[in-house]
Structure formats: structure tokens, C-alpha cells
Amino acid sequence: MQLYRVLTGPDDSGFCHKVSAALSKGWTLHGDPSYAHDPASGSMRVAQAVTKTVEGKTYSPEMKLGEQ
Template sequence: MKLYRCLTGPDDATFCLRVSEALNLGWELHGGPALTFDGNRVIAAQALVKEAPGQFSRDLDLSKQ
């Protein structure tokens, strides 16, 4: 099955670590990041995809894949 998730948060070191962790767990970038400004800070979003064994279920916890 193919899994998808989108990480979002302030564009800071913590966000970069979250994306790096996902990459090291086998997730792949899906397109480039999206950025917006909320009036105080830049907010980033990065889509990720991953091939995984098993069947899709709406009960999947994607943060643990």
C-alpha cells in the first residue's frame, strides 16, 4: 500500500528534524515544500509518501509507520 502524510509547522529546526526523521524512516518527499506567513512566522508544509506492506485501513497511525 502507499501511504501519504503532510507535516506542518513553523519553519524552524524542529520542523526540519521532523522531516529528516521521516526521511530516515523510509518516507520520501512528495513535491516541494509549501510556505506561508501567518503574520508572525513562516509556516511550512511538506508532503511525504511511503510504500508499506499490508492493507490500507483508516485506523493506521501514520506517525508510527
């Protein structure tokens, strides 16, 4: 089964650590990151899609994707 998630956050080292943690758990980058200016906070936000193939599982909306 293929899983998909989008990681989001402010464009800072914390976001890089979030993506690095996902990669260390077997997730792979899917496409390029996206950047957008958040006018409410005056800062840049970033998003990165990641995917992961898992065996022996059945998808359920209740799955906690970050724990896979």
C-alpha cells in the first residue's frame, strides 16, 4: 500500500528536521517543495509531499500516518 502525506510549517530549521525525521522513517520525497508567503504572520511557509510503501496494511482514515 502506498501512503501519502504533506508536511507543512514555517520555513525554518524545525521544518527541515520534520522532513529529515520522515525520511529516516522510510518516507521519500514526492515532487518539489512549495513555498508561500503567509500575510498574517509575515513569514514564509513551506510544504513537502512525502510517500511511503508499507506491506501488510490496509488503509483506514483513522491511521496516524506519521507513525507509519
